[in-house]
Amino acid sequence: MITMVTLIDLVLFTLLGITAIAMLRIRDLFAVVMLSGIYSLVSAVIFTDLDAVDVAFTEASVGAGISTILMLGTLALTSTKEKTPRRQSWGALLIVLVTGAALMYGTVDMPAFGDAASPINSPVTDRYITASGEETGVPNIVTSVLASYRGYDTMGETTVIFTAAIAVLILLGSARTTDAPVTPRPATTRSLELRPILRAGAKLLIGPILLFAFYVQFHGDFGPGGGFQAGVIFAAGVILYALIFDMDRARALFRPAVTRPLIALGVLIYAGTGIATLFFGGNFLGYSAFNPHHPAHGQELGIFLVELGVGITVSNVMMTLFFTFCGRRRP
Amino acid sequence: MSWTSLIDHAIGHYNYWVCVVLMMLGFYIVIASGNLIKKIIGLNLFQTAVIMFYISMGKIDGGTAPILVDPEKVSGPVVYTNPLPSVLMLTAIVVGVATSALGLALVVRIKEAYGSIEEDEILAADRASDAKEQAQYAASAAQAAKTEAAQQGHA
Structure with a gap:
């Protein structure tokens, strides 16, 4: 018996496979990048179908938005055509086929899709589902596990994002990226700005996008959302402004001198919350210590603070990445 | 094994098979393509295949998104899909874009030093x-x- 959810799932997974095969075959890198945006969008729909709404949110904003733009920025600095290889690499094909066959063999024993008795649904998960509402006062289980139960992981991941941004700045943030406004370019290169429909549309959209980012940030406890998604959505609003209007104007509003220190501030807020819980007599990131009489209130406060830290770091990292890639002059 | 059980097996494992195919496509692009940007796109494919695999495993038939609902507003018990894969994969996606940005930054520097992005x-x-x-x-x-x-x- 096939349910509707399974049917949608089968169709979408097939579409995903077709998109990936097209990405392999096409040599025009611009088309490949556009296809990867479509691929991310289809992935986001699949995640919604599989009840992973928070992941869908993230994939839609990161994969279809930011990562496509970073790829395009790189194409503008390098080249948009892939060279035709001189020969087919049969060795690579053999390795891939053998590995693929081994993995396929591995799936034979796996529990079927949607099986509630599958070992992945362990007692740990049951505990999260039954107890997290009372312990943290946060209805969204993904948020409470992310920011409280597995807060250490998330702090590590925020630090990885921070480190990646530092590394990109070391590689590309040097002399050739000018923080000072450059001389106005000729009108032909600013053609986006001259298109009235794009301008009007962007003007209507940018405000709601930024507002929506704040909603996702602060409503993440109750519905899908949180610091990661909010940060990316906020950055997407700023990037839209920079693309349609002017890089320099956007950079004047969100100056590198402000956004770069904010990257570190977000991580500091996260780690600082952990240190604060130590001073309240709890464990590192054990938010219950904030309010010994109502541990759930303490948890809510702690989750709010670390999500805020994540949001600040992620939004500023994404803006910095965009400005660094797209502000660099062609060699 | 009868036909119906074979078909059931195929439907129950289709997601995993597509994940393996996607992963191998990404793997092939990484090995066989000489273009550095294409290689990074291949790595991204590989990564999304892993993410898709985890999320597929967490899904429970008849489940709903893991956001607690008021028990007074629904009749009967509510089945929640496993929240743990969502948590792990959500952060992996954001970390993934940050690390691929680092890879792209390296590509830009290689282009400036060598004048080419072909291996x-x-x-x-x-x-x-x-x-x-x-x-x-x-x-x-x-x-x-x-x-x-x-x-x-x-x-």
């Missing part, structure tokens, strides 16, 4: 500059040997 051209340029260096070294060594011999001849 074979970069390797050829490396070999050419190596050969040039070795030739220079050999020439200067021969020069040094010659002057030494000349000095010994004087003595």
Whole structure:
């Protein structure tokens, strides 16, 4: 018996496979990048179908938005055509086929899709589902596990994002990226700005996008959302402004001198919350210590603070990445 | 095994099979493509295949998104899909875009240093500059040997 959810799932997974095969075959890198945006969008729909709404949110904003733009920025600095290889690499094909066959063999024993008795649904998960509402006062289980139960992981991941941004700045943030406004370019290169429909549309959209980012940030406890998604959505609003209007104007509003220190501030807020819980007599990131009489209130406060830290770091990292890639002059 | 059970098995494992195919497509692009940007796109494919695999495993039939609902507003027990894969994969996606940005930054610097983002051209340029260096070294060594011999001849 096939349910509707399974049917949608089968169709979408097939579409995903077709998109990936097209990405392999096409040599025009611009088309490949556009296809990867479509691929991310289809992935986001699949995640919604599989009840992973928070992941869908993230994939839609990161994969279809930011990562496509970073790829395009790189194409503008390098080249948009892939060279035709001189020969087919049969060795690579053999390795891939053998590995693929081994993995396929591995799936034979796996529990079927949607099986509630599958070992992945362990007692740990049951505990999260039954107890997290009372312990943290946060209805969204993904948020409470992310920011409280597995807060250490998330702090590590925020630090990885921070480190990646530092590394990109070391590689590309040097002399050739000018923080000072450059001389106005000729009108032909600013053609986006001259298109009235794009301008009007962007003007209507940018405000709601930024507002929506704040909603996702602060409503993440109750519905899908949180610091990661909010940060990316906020950055997407700023990037839209920079693309349609002017890089320099956007950079004047969100100056590198402000956004770069904010990257570190977000991580500091996260780690600082952990240190604060130590001073309240709890464990590192054990938010219950904030309010010994109502541990759930303490948890809510702690989750709010670390999500805020994540949001600040992620939004500023994404803006910095965009400005660094797209502000660099062609060699 | 009867036909119906085979079909059930296929439907129950289709997600995993597509994940394996996606992963291998990404793997093939990483190995076989000479273009550095294409390689990074291949890595992204590989990564999304893993993410898709985890999320597929967490889904429970008849489940709903893991956001607690008010028990008074629904009749009967609510089944929640496993929240743990969502948590792990959500952060992986954001970390993934940050790390692929780092990869793209390296590609931009390679383009500026070598004038190309094709693997074979970069390797050829490396070999050419190596050969040039070795030739220079050999020439200067021969020069040094010659002057030494000349000095010994004087003595």
